[in-house]
Amino acid sequence: MSTANAHHCPDCKAQINPDLRSCRQCGSDVGVWPESQRTPLILPGNPAFSADVVRKRTSIPRIVGATALGASIIGTVLYYMPAGDVAKPQPIASASAGSADASALGLESGSAVSAMPSDAPLAAPMSTDSMPAFSYGDTSLTRTVASTGPQVITQADAPDRSLASVRASAPPPREPIVESPSVPVARVASISPDSRRSVTALVGASRSADPSADTSPSLSLAPILSNILSPGQQLQLRWTVIDRRTSRRVSGSSVGFTSSRQSIASVDSKTGLVVARNPGSTVIIIDGGSAGRITVRLIVSVPQPSTEVASATPTPAVASRTTPPVASPVVSVPAPVAAPAAAAPRTEMPDADDVRTMVDRFIRDVRRDAVRNAELTQFMADGADHRVTLVSGPTIISTTTLGVRVTFDMRFSKFDSGGRPVTRVSSIAMDVDKRNGQPTSSAVAIGSLRRP
């Protein structure tokens, strides 16, 4: 029976038959009451009277649906809202994977000399040991080419081709030459795929353009292999100006080079080409204006007749830097440069393939539990399904005359005896050098295992 159509006793409110004259509940004579009073005053359709309607209005699905609808609307609005100009966090040296501009990243952290793009043709196929996690394309790898014969400085395809020139210089015996970060490796390989020439790029290639006003430029200098030069030797300083916020290279920026003592070593004020002249010490000042200023101390000495390589003892860093007050402290400091014995013959520097080979070899040793590290041994001694992968590609953090120091992160995972997966990450530092044409790792430092 519908509640709206029922008649009620005015006394006891019990439902009554409209045809009856008395209430069966209380016995009162309902006939004395007008029919309007025997009919409920609450009309049908009033939500306050209908429990079903009230329940529907407070139903949880409706609330959830409305919430979901509102959330979707808010999400849609947020999705289509134009993103603000949010400054990117500065990447750290070891976390180089995924960087949009690997060279800028490496120089920003003061760790890399040059960058190798992902499509570098010199990259050899990887071994199966470390295949899953290698990502060399995104990492900053140094390719340092040693000079063995008469030094030919070839200008690669710089951004501004008008300044391109090819010139030959006097044959410096042991000139440290490092690739410019502005020169992709692929392009270098196309220039001289077989010969091991030293390739440099002219600085100030795009000096005509003015830097954008909304950029935060930061001057970085590529690390040099040695600050000790012989009279007559040339050294090409390479620099780059990057935007701190975007980590991208600022194309239009001017840098000036000056030498404190031109008689010791002169420097081209525009190109940064240093020519050692007389024994002594001088300071090369690289002034990038608002991007900062970097000073490099150079020593010009006469080479000694000694040929002992093993006596090449690294010395503390000799490159220093001063930053104007307006510059950000993010401006990187060149990596410590080791000074070899003056007459030590320069060995062949390991390239990216050598570094990769050594990293592969290390991973293979870890998988075979051949690395005698207490924490690693303990980790590998328990559980099952141990996996050792490379989280990030090796990043060169410093170079010496004998080799390079690279860092990379490794991931160790396993199932413990309880069946639970355990994952740990460790940072590895490795010195890679080349002896008798074979890459070797003279030292490996394994960081403590930590949660990823």
Next chain:
Amino acid sequence: MPVIAVTRRRQRPAIRCAARRVAGVLCLMSGTLHAQNAQPYAAQFSALFTTIRTGSANTGGAGVELQQRFNRLYATERFGAVSLGVGGQFTTHTTLLLRDRLRIAGVFVEPRWVPATGLVDVFPYLSARLAVQRLTGDFRFTESGGSFGAALGVGGGLAVKLTRRINIDAGAQLIRQQFGDIGAQQFDPFSTYTAKIGVSVGYPR
């Protein structure tokens, strides 16, 4: 005295040899077999202790349990690991006064959750069990026979890492069981416990 001395000299190498053999077998097991939970699969052999209610009295019994566990059902570092065991169990019970013998055999599935804890060598777990059982009664004064029943239980336990591949597993469950009647013998639904201790061996490598 000299005879005793000779005897002792002969026994000592024998004892040592036996001890070496046992140690060798244990080393061989630990070297070739695998623990329960670290490996994808595991075989577990346990001794089982449980009771059954006959009339108004509980009759204890013991038996064995063999199960195959699948350890990689679901596992994350934060949640822990969920594994599933499938196996069979057999227990025998003998009443004290009438010397009636009851045998329960059945198959079961046992999911198990090992939560993420900071413990390395000890792994507490929660488990449940659903079993289909066959009760066989050998009664002295009534008709013998059998009936089917079911059991559902929840509990927990502790797995202790013995070696890299072998765990000792001890656990207990609260079981709700029900069997059909066997002749005049009636078995009402009852709750009991089940305790077990065993060794789990994981495989493959």
